Amino acid sequence: MKTDQIKRETGEGRRAAIGKAARQLIVEKGLEGLRTRDIAALVGINIATLHYHVPSKEALIGLVAESIRDDFKVQAARHPRDGKTGLELLRLEFADFAETMEEAPDLIVVMAELTERARRDKAISAIMAPMGDFWRRQIAEILALGAEDGSFRTDLDPKAGALLITGALSEYARTSGKFGPAPALFAEIERAFRRSSTT
Amino acid sequence: MKTDQIKRETGEGRRAAIGKAARQLIVEKGLEGLRTRDIAALVGINIATLHYHVPSKEALIGLVAESIRDDFKVQAARHPRDGKTGLELLRLEFADFAETMEEAPDLIVVMAELTERARRDKAISAIMAPMGDFWRRQIAEILALGAEDGSFRTDLDPKAGALLITGALSEYARTSGKFGPAPALFAEIERAFRRSSTT
DNA sequence: TCATTAATCAATCACTTGATTGATAACGGG
DNA sequence: CCCGTTATCAATCAAGTGATTGATTAATGA
Structure with missing residues (x-):
């Protein structure tokens, strides 16, 4: 040692x-x-x-961006995802997010900072944009699956729904402390996509 | 001239x-x-x-923050809001947002930039935080009203719903171009809060 | 063992950046 | 018309700020 x-x-x-x-x-x-x-x-x-x-400093920021991407990939592959319903997968997603906020809050802060910078810096954008795309696509797939297996509404637009969810989670992370406990938000998201009450 | x-x-x-x-x-x-x-x-x-x-530069950034707040206030009071249903008010909110993105996209960019900085700068936070609070509260009120007048679900949590909506709109502004046209997102938000189909 | 490579640092360069100083020119009331 | 106030600028300061140079020291392999 x-x-x-x-x-x-x-x-x-x-x-x-x-x-x-x-x-x-x-x-x-x-x-x-x-x-x-x-x-x-x-x-x-x-x-x-x-x-x-x-x-250079530019290379340094690139290094940070890459390390964020690596952490993100680890986080994204933390739990097995096979053989689950859409709702179960969505809850798994919530759990992952809550876990990340708890264990690595700085990951979210730095990601927000780099995403902001990505607007102007093409090199950073090349690394960060795919991350956001990946996240949204993953959620969209969960929603599409859930719409088929009966977890969610059938009139659901997966892409729009995914933007809703990622936006809400990002906003929650950004304002955290002000808004109450995460479960209340998670529950509202579930209600927002749940199949209509009648059968 | x-x-x-x-x-x-x-x-x-x-x-x-x-x-x-x-x-x-x-x-x-x-x-x-x-x-x-x-x-x-x-x-x-x-x-x-x-x-x-x-x-000083600090005062300068404060000046920018104040000018953003002023623009925000103007934007928030652009249309009359009396005697409308929750759904109508929500649609008005969407229209306002789309209009701002069209006419003053830089307003949204600068707001994002300042919100980011507010995390570290107390003086900026003092100006920006109330703006976000105001926006969320306004949407929450619309949702609460709509739950009463039958526009929206009765099991709706207004605060959580408001976070969902503001988060989605912010995310849309941030990623705009990548995601499709705004109406698709607006429609999904409406479906997410609409009263269950039966009746 | 010893030459080669990898890693480290003190010193310094060239330039940036927020801010100040002291002087000067327009404006406006009396 | 004159004088105090307001607005402006050229010149400069002091503290950064990213990056380089040239030399020194540890590891490594032949």
Whole structure:
């Protein structure tokens, strides 16, 4: 257990540490207030060393975006999803989201920050946009499945419904604290898509 | 029609011009890339003159936040809202939103940017948070009214429903272009809250 | 063992950026 | 017409800010 590095660190290890520190600083100060010097200080290395591992600030932000994408992929594949009804899958989605908010709230903060930046930065957009698309498509598939298996309304538009759900969850994460407990929101979403009461 | 200022400009006029230029630049480069020099250049004045009218960058961002709030208030009071059913009011809300996206898309972009910053900046938060609250409360009232007058489901949770709607509209604005035409989303929202088919 | 590579840092560069200073020119009331 | 107020700018400051340079030291393989 060599906690404190006496001397050196392997290349990939450093890159990972730099990415982690950058994410932490983005949470604290925003992308706007992100400084290479602060990152280096947090990692405990010289600025030149930081530039040795990550050539530019742009590349650094790209590194963060990639690390977010990786975390997102892990989160998306956490639970088995076979042989379940639409409603069960949707609840699984809710559970995943609640779990992420609990365990890795900074993931959501940094994602929001990068999504904002993606509007102007094509390189970031290339990484972040597919993530949003993936999420929405996954929810849309769940809704379509649920409409077939009787969990949800048959007049449901899966794509629009998916936008509703991802929007609501994002908004909840953004305003969290102000709005009450998540289950109340989850329940309302279920009612919004449930099959009409008569049979 | 004195289009080009030969010499001077009144104080309030300048402040307004500075605010407008700042908003334009925030749309182009983000809050992150907002520079006092760029604003001054866009207005056509010296940096010192800018500081004469707006003492600091912080005050400048506050000015932008206030101008956004003012626009928001105008937008919110555009149509008469008395004597209508919940569904009619909701449709009015949709129309207002679509109109804003059409006529003043930068309003939405800047609002998103400031909302993001509000997370870290208390002064901005003090201006922006009430705006979001106001919007959500207004929608919640519409939903509550519609549940009473028979437009919407009776098992509707107005607060959760409002979060669903504002989240969906924000998400739509954020991803616009990717998702199809707004009416499809509006229609799905209506179905989500409509009274169950029987009766 | 020893040359090569990988990793690190002190010092510094070139430029940006918010803000200030001191002087100057228009405006407007008396 | 004159003087105080308002508005403006050229020049400059001080503190950053991303990035580079040149040298030094640990690891690594032949």
